[in-house]
Structures are given as C-alpha cells and as structure tokens.
Amino acid sequence: MSLRLYDTMTRSVREFVPRVPGTVGIYLCGLTVQSPPHIGHLRSAVNYDVLRRWLLHAGYQVTFIRNITDIDDKILEKSVAAGVPFWSLAYANERILADHYARLGVLPPTYEPRATGHVPEMHQLIEKLIEDGYAYPAADGSGDVYFDVTKFEAYGQLSGQRPDHMQASPDGPDRAKRDPRDFALWKGAKPDEPVEARWPSPWGPGRPGWHIECSAMCWRYLGPEFDIHGGGMDLVFPHHENEVAQSRAAGLPFARYWVHHGLLNLGGSKMSKTDGNVIDLPAVEASGVRAVELRYYLAAPHYRSVIDFSDDALQEAAAAYRRLEGFVQRATELVGGASPARKGRKPALNPAFVAAMDDDLNTSRALAVVHDLVREGNAALAAADKGAVSRILPEVRAMLDVLGLDPLSPQWSQSRGGELRGVVESLVALALEQRAAARARKDWAAADAVRDQLKAAGIVVEDTPAGPRWTVEKPGGA
RNA sequence: GGCCGUAUGCCCGAGGGGUCAAGGGCUCAGUCUGCAAAACUGAUGCUGGUCGGUUCGACUCCGACUGCGGCCUCCA
Incomplete structure (x- = not known):
C-alpha cells in the first residue's frame, strides 16, 4: 500500500510514483504578497505541510519549493498609493506571511524563491517560445509579449476548458492580442509605472506576466520535469493552465501530478481580500483560539473539500484538539515523555491511520483513528494502567506528529510565561x-x-x- | 453560455453496493468525585437535497432537477 493522490490533470486518484525513486520535488504556488495572509492562505500551507510530512514520514527526500510573487498589478497599485517602493510593501507582507506560517507550525520550504529574482530565467523561456512560434511580441510597440493559445493544441487540458467555449474576456486595456485568450508573458512598462518596477528585456523595459514566473522557478529549482505541483482550486484556470501550456510549449515536461486543495469560504463565498470577507490569524487568536487549534481546524477536513468558515465550527475543532492534548499531557505526567520519533526508529504507525493517509490524505479518517486510540488511552489512564498508557502515548504522538499537531513538539509546548x-x-x-x-x-x-x-x-x-x-x-x- | 465540484443527524465531518452510516462537538442519563473538572459508559438519524433508473440489494453507481460553491478577469 502506498500513497494515492487525486490528480487534477487526469481527474482521478492515481498511485503516486515519484520520478526518481526516493525523492519528491514539489512546487506550491505561494502568495502574491499584496497584503497580509488570511486563514484561507494558511489552509493552503497547512494542507501541503501535511502532504510534505507524510512524504517525509514515508522516507522520501523532499524538495519543497514555495514561491513568493513579489511583483504584480496590485502590489504596484498599492505601493504607489502608499508612496513606497513596491518591494518594501511586498517584503513587509512577506515577513508577516512567514511569521503566520511559522506560528501554524508549517515547515519552512526547502527554498522560497521570489519572482523578481528570476527574470533572466523568464527571458530564456520567453525567447524560446518566440523562437518556436508559440509567443509573439505585441505589434503595437507596447513591449508586451503574449503566448499564442491557438498554437498549443493541448490548451485547456488541465482545467477541462475548451477554448472555443470560453467566455470572451472583457479585455479592455489588453491591446494587441491576436486572440482574446492569449495571455501576457511579459508586460511592457507603462509610462506611469514606477521606474523601480522595470527590468530590461529584449522587448524593452517591463515586468513579468503572472504565469511565467512559476514556470521559470519550477524549472530553475526542480528541473524540466518534477513530481507535484499544487495550489488552490482557484488557480487551476487560468494560472496553472497557462503554466503547463508555456512550459510544455517550451519543451519542459513539467509536473507529473497536479494537486489542488479546496477553498475556505466565509459567508457563502470564498475568503478573499477583494471581497473583504477575511479572517486572519490575529483575529482567530483574539477569539481565544490558539494557532495549533486553528491548524487542527484547517487540517481535519479533507484537503479537497470546501471549508465554510464558522466560529462555532472553529470552537468545536478547538475542543476536539484539547481532548487529544489533554490525553497526551496526562499520559506524559504518568509515564514520562520520551520523544516519539527521531530516535533512530520511529514507532510503527497504526495501519488504519496509514491507510487513511495513503488514501489521498484522508486526514478526517486518520484523526478518527487517533481519537479512537485516545479513548482507549483515557480508559487506561483511568485504570492507572501504566503499561497500556506507555504503549499508546507514543503511538498517538507519532500520528499527531505526522499532522504537525503533536502537543509536545517544541513548536507547541513552549511554556507560556517564561521565567x-x-x-x-x-x-x-x-x-x-x-x-x-x-x-x-x-x-x-x-x-x-x-x-x-x-x-x-x-x-x-x-x-x-x-x-x-x-x-x-x-x-x-x- | 461553457467547465468543475458539492448536497450526510442539532453542528462540524468521513466512509464504503449488502453487519449498528467513522470520528469530533453539543445535549441528556449513568459511573467516578465532598463538589467541580476531566475521563469512561450509554442515549439522540425508520434516514442520507428531490425525482427517476441500474441491481437480488444503493445513502454509496447512472441520469435529470433543485440548491450551494469554484473557475471562465486578479486570487490559496
């Protein structure tokens, strides 16, 4: 039995077979740092963190790349409004993001590349695409370069969209596209845009289009072909569709599995900065819920299902977590707490837990196994059965550790109050x-x-x- | 208009064609306790959006409908 993952490209659950045995390369679309993150963004990070920990547990060497998009229209717009350089705004938000990730126990990525650091790689890809007839510089002298959707037959494969059925986009300002569905690889600088947001290019000064950065960074850090590419469901089209198109057109085989997680809704629609229906980590903590409890809330439902945020559900999740935590604490008081793993040999995980995780990361079922075992453990505790407790405690902690929820991990156990x-x-x-x-x-x-x-x-x-x-x-x- | 996805008890949330439909929360009762808390035990769904179909048998498969959500424009 091994891991099976739902692959958006084939719309089916497939057995996960890494490109190179024993290693896994993952690229996760991180954030556009135009403002601080909300808990929907954190769900993304937590879901992938669970995947990553599960792969690590299975013994894979995991290269985990999560990018930062630090230049785009909104960042530029906001920075101009604030009268600061775009990079200072982006970096300020990036630091808040890193802090929130850390507080939720998300393991730092192997590397976290920024879009602005990979302009040369983007140029290489764009030049190749132009050479091979997949892209063209705009004829209007704007300095824009577009990907020619009609030249790439497989366009629409990932999202299941048929180009001829797509709603014509109200592409007002986008001038010289040959086809309304073509998308920008490179955006020529406009006169009113700040000079610090310009990079020289063979097509004149400008800045990157959104999609090309990910293709460039995947290629740079994971190579022409890699194992897993992921992000939120809302990125399937057009972002990921465009990524595959431009990467494959440029001769890169690209991702072997596409893993997309469900969104987090609030008030009937997805949490979104633009709509203003946003809750962030500080707001959650202000309501008396700890970061670890939020992590439980975000990790407990299946990663592909939509979470409709409600404060009641969050409180319920917190209560559920406290039950697990309570057992671990009381059991540790009784039998002492040796670290469950990291001692040469990890304790064997419960087979039901393993089966649940291998089944497309069914964390709900996995947690049911944990709760069952905790009930048994609580009974043993009540009977002061040290033998049973010292057998159950490490098992519980090992399972929770896979989910990043071990109450005694240094991440969560730092005692408050210090000195x-x-x-x-x-x-x-x-x-x-x-x-x-x-x-x-x-x-x-x-x-x-x-x-x-x-x-x-x-x-x-x-x-x-x-x-x-x-x-x-x-x-x-x- | 096109493409996806979803609809489970008071709430959250899984499953698998055929034993009682996981697990958690809440509520009630019991055990323990001076009390409380925690924990454990038990109780709470003739029913799985609606209507059809396939099948010996479906909540689980198929279709239609309805509701909701996502995407087709920036978005985790």
Missing part, C-alpha cells in the same frame, strides 16, 4: 496546600474558594487520584 513560570508554580503550590488543608478538615467552602480564586486568575485545578493537577487556561481568558 515567571517558576514563580507561578510556587504560588500555585502554596494555594493548593491551603486547599488541601481545607479539604482535610472537610471545609468545602474554603477549599472551593481557593479553586475559584485560582480559576479567576486563569489557573484550572482538577482533582485526580494522584492529587490535584493544574493547568494555565488560555491567556486572557475570563
């Missing part, structure tokens, strides 16, 4: 002693008062057969 932690510990210990004394003399009112006061301070006390245990509630709570 004040010790102070809090001794103060709580003091309070608990008083409560223990009150309980000993059956003064329940006094005992409960202590518990209530701690609770008000954000510290939750629970009595267990092994004595009271306490945890710090979410920050800012109550």
Whole structure:
C-alpha cells in the first residue's frame, strides 16, 4: 500500500510514483504578497505541510519549493498609493506571511524563491517560445509579449476548458492580442509605472506576466520535469493552465501530478481580500483560539473539500484538539515523555491511520483513528494502567506528529510565561496546600474558594487520584 | 453560455453496493468525585437535497432537477 493522490490533470486518484525513486520535488504556488495572509492562505500551507510530512514520514527526500510573487498589478497599485517602493510593501507582507506560517507550525520550504529574482530565467523561456512560434511580441510597440493559445493544441487540458467555449474576456486595456485568450508573458512598462518596477528585456523595459514566473522557478529549482505541483482550486484556470501550456510549449515536461486543495469560504463565498470577507490569524487568536487549534481546524477536513468558515465550527475543532492534548499531557505526567520519533526508529504507525493517509490524505479518517486510540488511552489512564498508557502515548504522538499537531513538539509546548513560570508554580503550590488543608478538615467552602480564586486568575485545578493537577487556561481568558 | 465540484443527524465531518452510516462537538442519563473538572459508559438519524433508473440489494453507481460553491478577469 502506498500513497494515492487525486490528480487534477487526469481527474482521478492515481498511485503516486515519484520520478526518481526516493525523492519528491514539489512546487506550491505561494502568495502574491499584496497584503497580509488570511486563514484561507494558511489552509493552503497547512494542507501541503501535511502532504510534505507524510512524504517525509514515508522516507522520501523532499524538495519543497514555495514561491513568493513579489511583483504584480496590485502590489504596484498599492505601493504607489502608499508612496513606497513596491518591494518594501511586498517584503513587509512577506515577513508577516512567514511569521503566520511559522506560528501554524508549517515547515519552512526547502527554498522560497521570489519572482523578481528570476527574470533572466523568464527571458530564456520567453525567447524560446518566440523562437518556436508559440509567443509573439505585441505589434503595437507596447513591449508586451503574449503566448499564442491557438498554437498549443493541448490548451485547456488541465482545467477541462475548451477554448472555443470560453467566455470572451472583457479585455479592455489588453491591446494587441491576436486572440482574446492569449495571455501576457511579459508586460511592457507603462509610462506611469514606477521606474523601480522595470527590468530590461529584449522587448524593452517591463515586468513579468503572472504565469511565467512559476514556470521559470519550477524549472530553475526542480528541473524540466518534477513530481507535484499544487495550489488552490482557484488557480487551476487560468494560472496553472497557462503554466503547463508555456512550459510544455517550451519543451519542459513539467509536473507529473497536479494537486489542488479546496477553498475556505466565509459567508457563502470564498475568503478573499477583494471581497473583504477575511479572517486572519490575529483575529482567530483574539477569539481565544490558539494557532495549533486553528491548524487542527484547517487540517481535519479533507484537503479537497470546501471549508465554510464558522466560529462555532472553529470552537468545536478547538475542543476536539484539547481532548487529544489533554490525553497526551496526562499520559506524559504518568509515564514520562520520551520523544516519539527521531530516535533512530520511529514507532510503527497504526495501519488504519496509514491507510487513511495513503488514501489521498484522508486526514478526517486518520484523526478518527487517533481519537479512537485516545479513548482507549483515557480508559487506561483511568485504570492507572501504566503499561497500556506507555504503549499508546507514543503511538498517538507519532500520528499527531505526522499532522504537525503533536502537543509536545517544541513548536507547541513552549511554556507560556517564561521565567515567571517558576514563580507561578510556587504560588500555585502554596494555594493548593491551603486547599488541601481545607479539604482535610472537610471545609468545602474554603477549599472551593481557593479553586475559584485560582480559576479567576486563569489557573484550572482538577482533582485526580494522584492529587490535584493544574493547568494555565488560555491567556486572557475570563 | 461553457467547465468543475458539492448536497450526510442539532453542528462540524468521513466512509464504503449488502453487519449498528467513522470520528469530533453539543445535549441528556449513568459511573467516578465532598463538589467541580476531566475521563469512561450509554442515549439522540425508520434516514442520507428531490425525482427517476441500474441491481437480488444503493445513502454509496447512472441520469435529470433543485440548491450551494469554484473557475471562465486578479486570487490559496
């Protein structure tokens, strides 16, 4: 049994066979950094992070490229409006993006190339396309270069679009196209555009078209042919369609599997900056949901299904995650916590979990396996069955680790409060002693008062057969 | 107009042609507990958008319809 993935090109689930045994090259379309990311963007990153971790777990050497589009119409427009160079706006957003990725536990890519750093590669591709008759410089002297859609017979294969059935685009300003469906490879500089947004080219100063950058960067970092190309469903057409077209026309075999994830909707339509129906990580955290809980929320449904964002569903996901987390914490308190993996040998994963993940990354089913095992673990915990607990705990953590959700991974387990932690510990210990004394003399009112006061301070006390245990509630709570 | 996708209980969300339709949340009851919390156990769907068809048998396959969403213009 091995990984099977849904491939958009063939519209079917196919067994994943890497081009070179033992290695996988993945290209994920990252963001156009025109503004800070919303959680739809983060879903993209999390979905691919799960794929990547699953491949790593399977023993592949994974080269993961995720690009940054740091020049485009909107970036330019916004930067002009703000009176700053486009690159400063792009970079500011890029840094926020990197921070949000990191806070969600998304592994850094192998490399994160920027569009503006690959203009020479784009020129090479464009020149080849012109030479071979697939592209042409506009006849109006604008400096634009267009891809000639009619010259590439397979155009429309990825998206299932038939060029003759496509709605004519209201291509107002796009002048000298031979066919309305042709798309820009290179955009000649317009007089009112900032000089810093111009690069010299054989066709005059200008800047890259949107699609060509990805073809150039795939080629540069993954070679003429690579394993997996991905992005959101909304990129299938025209972005990915155009990418394949120009890459294949230029003689590059390009991606072997196309993996697209579902979008995240809010209020009945996809979350989008342009529509303003956007929620971002800080907003989620302000509602009392931690980053790891958001990750659970984003990773639990199948990656190809649409998520209709709702605060209720997010809270439910957070509760579900806390159940898993609670077991891991209590189990670790009982039997100690050796790291599940990274010790030469990883614990064998539950076969049902493996089967679910191999089946086009069915994280829902995989998590059901985790929950089942946690129930068993909780029962063992209640019975103080150390043997069972120490068998189950590493299994649970190993599975959660594949999903980037192991509560004890350094990513999530950093204790809040830093150096004040010790102070809090001794103060709580003091309070608990008083409560223990009150309980000993059956003064329940006094005992409960202590518990209530701690609770008000954000510290939750629970009595267990092994004595009271306490945890710090979410920050800012109550 | 064209191309995709989707429709599951109070909510989120999987499955597989034929044992009880995963798992989580919520609610209720029970166990444990001084109480609480956590945990565990049990309960909650004559029904799977609608209508047809295929089949011995479909929620699961096919078709139509309806609703919703995505794309055809920048978009994860």
